[in-house]
Amino acid sequence: MLDIQKKLKEIGPFVPEEDDDLLVCRCEEVTKGEIRKALHQGITTVEELRRFLRCGMGLCQGQTCGMITRRIVAKELKIPMGAIEPATARVPMRPIEMEIAGNEKK
Amino acid sequence: MKIEHKELIVVGAGPAGLSAAIEAAKSGVKAIVFDENSKPGGQLFKQIHKFFGSKEHKAKIRGFKIGQDLLQEAEKLGVEVVLNATVVGLYPEKEIIVKIGGEVIHYKADAVLIATGASENMVNFRGWTLPGVIGAGAAQTMMNLHHIKPGNRVFMLGTGNVGLVVSSQLLQAGCEVVALADAAPKIGGYGVHASKVARTGVPFYLSHTIKEVEGEDHVTGVTIAQVDEHFQFIPGTEKHFAVDTICVAVGLSPMAQLLKMDGIVMDDTKGRTVPKCDRTGATSIPGIYAAGDVAGIEEASSAMIEGRMSGSAIAAYLGYLSSDSSEHRVDTLENSLSSLRQGMFAPENRGKKIETTEEGIAISQNLLKAGFVTDDEITRFPGFRKEMKVHPVLECTQNIPCNPCQSACAKGCISIGEHMTSLPISVDGSTCVNCGMCVASCSGQAIFLVAEETRAGFGEVTIPYEFLPLPAEGDGGFALGRDGKKLCETTITRVRTSKAYDGTALVTMEVPTEYIDKARFYKKIG
Ligand SMILES: Cc1cc2nc3c(=O)[nH]c(=O)nc-3n(C[C@H](O)[C@H](O)[C@H](O)COP(=O)(O)OP(=O)(O)OC[C@H]3O[C@@H](n4cnc5c(N)ncnc54)[C@H](O)[C@@H]3O)c2cc1C
Ligand code: SF4
Numbered sequence: 001m002l003d004i005q006k007k008l009k010e011i012g013p014f015v016p017e018e019d020d021d022l023l024v025c026r027c028e029e030v031t032k033g034e035i036r037k038a039l040h041q042g043i044t045t046v047e048e049l050r051r052f053l054r055c056g057m058g059l060c061q062g063q064t065c066g067m068i069t070r071r072i073v074a075k076e077l078k079i080p081m082g083a084i085e086p087a088t089a090r091v092p093m094r095p096i097e098m099e100i101a102g103n104e105k106k
Numbered sequence: 107m108k109i110e111h112k113e114l115i116v117v118g119a120g121p122a123g124l125s126a127a128i129e130a131a132k133s134g135v136k137a138i139v140f141d142e143n144s145k146p147g148g149q150l151f152k153q154i155h156k157f158f159g160s161k162e163h164k165a166k167i168r169g170f171k172i173g174q175d176l177l178q179e180a181e182k183l184g185v186e187v188v189l190n191a192t193v194v195g196l197y198p199e200k201e202i203i204v205k206i207g208g209e210v211i212h213y214k215a216d217a218v219l220i221a222t223g224a225s226e227n228m229v230n231f232r233g234w235t236l237p238g239v240i241g242a243g244a245a246q247t248m249m250n251l252h253h254i255k256p257g258n259r260v261f262m263l264g265t266g267n268v269g270l271v272v273s274s275q276l277l278q279a280g281c282e283v284v285a286l287a288d289a290a291p292k293i294g295g296y297g298v299h300a301s302k303v304a305r306t307g308v309p310f311y312l313s314h315t316i317k318e319v320e321g322e323d324h325v326t327g328v329t330i331a332q333v334d335e336h337f338q339f340i341p342g343t344e345k346h347f348a349v350d351t352i353c354v355a356v357g358l359s360p361m362a363q364l365l366k367m368d369g370i371v372m373d374d375t376k377g378r379t380v381p382k383c384d385r386t387g388a389t390s391i392p393g394i395y396a397a398g399d400v401a402g403i404e405e406a407s408s409a410m411i412e413g414r415m416s417g418s419a420i421a422a423y424l425g426y427l428s429s430d431s432s433e434h435r436v437d438t439l440e441n442s443l444s445s446l447r448q449g450m451f452a453p454e455n456r457g458k459k460i461e462t463t464e465e466g467i468a469i470s471q472n473l474l475k476a477g478f479v480t481d482d483e484i485t486r487f488p489g490f491r492k493e494m495k496v497h498p499v500l501e502c503t504q505n506i507p508c509n510p511c512q513s514a515c516a517k518g519c520i521s522i523g524e525h526m527t528s529l530p531i532s533v534d535g536s537t538c539v540n541c542g543m544c545v546a547s548c549s550g551q552a553i554f555l556v557a558e559e560t561r562a563g564f565g566e567v568t569i570p571y572e573f574l575p576l577p578a579e580g581d582g583g584f585a586l587g588r589d590g591k592k593l594c595e596t597t598i599t600r601v602r603t604s605k606a607y608d609g610t611a612l613v614t615m616e617v618p619t620e621y622i623d624k625a626r627f628y629k630k631i632g
């Protein structure tokens with residue numbers, strides 16, 4: 001677990017970057033700037049980012065943006081990629097219509 | 107709610123999953139394989155190129171054919187393969203939920219193998235969400251499964267084997283590949299794959315990446331720029347290409363969600379999440395196994411062996427095989443696997459700077475930067491030899507686990523020796539009968555037959571050719587160098603196709619003797 005207050009002090013304030021408007025999660029339309037800002041507000045894990053911004057919660061379930069997000073987290077929080085807690089995996093692994101999810105074979 | 111019981115459930119009908127099911131079924135295990143695709147075979151069915159390795163690894167056979175063979179073998183052994191079946195969840199006690207049609211079905215298994223493969227990585231440059239920016243694997247699916255041309259003018263980002271292979275397939279499909287770029291300072295994939303692309307005239311930009319992709323509602327162009335050692339753009343190095351398609355081939359990520367959601371202990375290295383497994387793919391939960399790309403990105407050849415190792419261990423776990431026989435079988439398979447994991451591209455050499463071959467020959471630096479060995483460099487490799495009469499010239503200059511060329515030649519003109527990764531040698535004093543088998547069997551399309559002088563001042567070069575339409579005898583055109591640049595005018599003297607060549611045509615062109623060691627590709631006039 002990261003010491004959040006200490007980390008926030010270490011990384012300093014949020015400084016805008018010219019590509020903050022770049023989309024990271026295209027399914028949920030979350031930008032690089034939004035993710036960076038959230039990290040400066042004390043979010044430190046991918047799981048929290050997902051709940052806070054919905055990045056990685058769309059159709060592909062983070063299969064496309066997962067690595068990009070983790071790279072941003074690593075860079076911004078100055079921690080190695082391997083030290084970032086990955087998001088929890090949950091059923092359903094693939095998007096599924098509610099109608100089908102509820103239609104269990106008798 | 108009904109729960110159906112199965113002995114072994116395999117998720118994913120790719121090379122790993124099918125091989126595991128086959129191996130387990132051989133010992134009597136009743137296996138069922140689910141795949142969400144409408145076609146089985148996983149990535150193999152998109153791979154129209156010939157594979158590397160040795161005979162036991164199905165070298166020189168095309169990927170899709172390997173897939174067909176696996177499927178046939180599985181069917182023969184009574185393995186049930188269910189397609190259009192998406193596994194959406196893995197719950198404790200090996201309960202699996204599968205979406206088939208409009209229903210979800212619950213299964214419970216005594217053993218489970220997860221072989222779900224991997225998905226493509228993306229990079230988010232400006233414009234990455236424009237239609238026309240696609241994964242290289244997606245381009246391969248469009249071309250080789252659905253017979254759709256992904257675009258007309260394509261830019262490829264990434265020079266690993268996927269980027270290189272897909273580039274040559276795009277060329278085969280009739281697309282123009284305008285350039286390949288990679289942020290790394292050297293080409294990541296096999297040199298022989300790169301050379302196939304380079305000799306058609308496609309340039310490589312190393313230490314370059316995409317700055318921006320333009321377009322209103324679809325891609326119309328791309329700007330790339332050079333990066334420094336910290337991967338920061340160097341101002342003033344921008345290059346622009348008018349293209350309609352960008353292919354991204356920057357690596358794959360294992361699709362390990364099913365294992366994760368079941369609480370299996372994962373290993374998280376370099377941002378990749380893979381299950382912690384023993385050599386047979388056994389995870390932290392007894393009876394649950396993982397094999398293939400999902401357990402660590404490698405190749406189809408290794409995925410098949412890993413699958414077999416898991417299959418054998420599963421048969422023992424379920425009591426169909428004694429643990430001794432299983433151990434023995436796994437040992438044998440492991441040997442075969444480690445022979446594939448040798449050479450310059452072996453996992454332990456990743457990221458290392460290699461200066462010389464195992465034989466102590468300096469590596470071609472140009473091959474790493476521009477995708478081809480220069481005319482001066484090629485002469486120092488053992489595959490290069492000069493002789494008046496027809497003889498093989500093997501332009502295979504890196505230690506890769508591959509040797510079909512050696513067994514292809516019944517005349518002993520080609521030697522690799524015991525060690526699969528050794529460079530092929532064009533044997534001095536051997537007599538080549540010009541049968542062409544070596545050219546057609548080389549997965550890297552790196553073998554040429556050269557006759558230095560067939561008439562005064564002229565000789566002949568035979569090249570492997572996998573493009574349509576084929577040239578015809580008497581056709582004129584240009585001979586191109588390894589760099590894809592025009593060398594001289596040439597005439598086609600012979601075009602050979604044969605069932606034994608398995609789709610590779612042998613095209614012979616006549617060139618002035620001075621170009622005999624340089625001419626390596628043919629281009630029709632116009
Ligand atoms: C463009 C490209 C070129 C390549 N070229 C070569 C090559 O020349 N030589 C070589 O050896 N290797 C090559 N590879 C690598 C090789 O294809 C893979 O390493 C190999 O296919 C991995 O096998 P696998 O069985 O683990 O996974 P895959 O082949 O990916 O199969 C996984 C299967 O699981 C299914 N699946 C996934 N999730 C679910 C789910 N939830 N429910 C049901 N089914 C699911 C998928 O539909 C798929 O069919 C290439 C890869 C790519 C992308
Ligand atoms: S053409 Fe035939 S005989 Fe000559 S080197 Fe190749 S395989 Fe051997």
Ligand code: SF4
Pocket residue numbers: 298500501502508509510511512530547548549550551552553
């Ligand atoms: S020359 Fe031989 S070892 Fe090299 S790629 Fe061709 S078949 Fe493989």
